[in-house]
Amino acid sequence: MPLAPGVYRMLDAAGTVIYVGKAKSLRRRLSQYRFASRKKKHRKMREIVRSAARIVFEVHASESEAAIAEAQLIESLKPRWNVAGAFSFLYPMIGVGSSEAERGALVLAYSTSPSEH
Numbered sequence: 001m002p003l004a005p006g007v008y009r010m011l012d013a014a015g016t017v018i019y020v021g022k023a024k025s026l027r028r029r030l031s032q033y034r035f036a037s038r039k040k041k042h043r044k045m046r047e048i049v050r051s052a053a054r055i056v057f058e059v060h061a062s063e064s065e066a067a068i069a070e071a072q073l074i075e076s077l078k079p080r081w082n083v084a085g086a087f088s089f090l091y092p093m094i095g096v097g098s099s100e101a102e103r104g105a106l107v108l109a110y111s112t113s114p115s116e117h
Helices: 026-034 040-051 063-077
Strands: 006-011 017-023 054-059 093-099 105-111
Touching (some): 006 063, 017 026, 017 040
Antiparallel strands (some): 006 017
16 A cells, blocks of 8 residues: 555445545545544444445545545535535535626625526
8 A cells, every 4th residue: 555645535335435535645644544443433334344345545646635535525425424525515616707788897706506506
């Protein structure tokens, strides 16, 4: 397992992606799953491992590149165990543009559904 930044996907026995994650170091992050304790804060991690049959990973050039790839995968695959990105209404977006109707006036847009605007 590389020490490089990347994205990993955990798949169940049927091959369905059940979780997508990113890491600064894939080796360190995935070893955390192996050594998850019985503490309450590790409950989700233990459940993911229990549900997973296989792990697939991809190395990225930077941590920020991995974060973008993770967000895109979560949005497109909607894995069962991912919460981040699942509730788009919790993540507002701010956009900047200009309005031709207002003679090039600066327009600021605030939305929780950027695809609709």
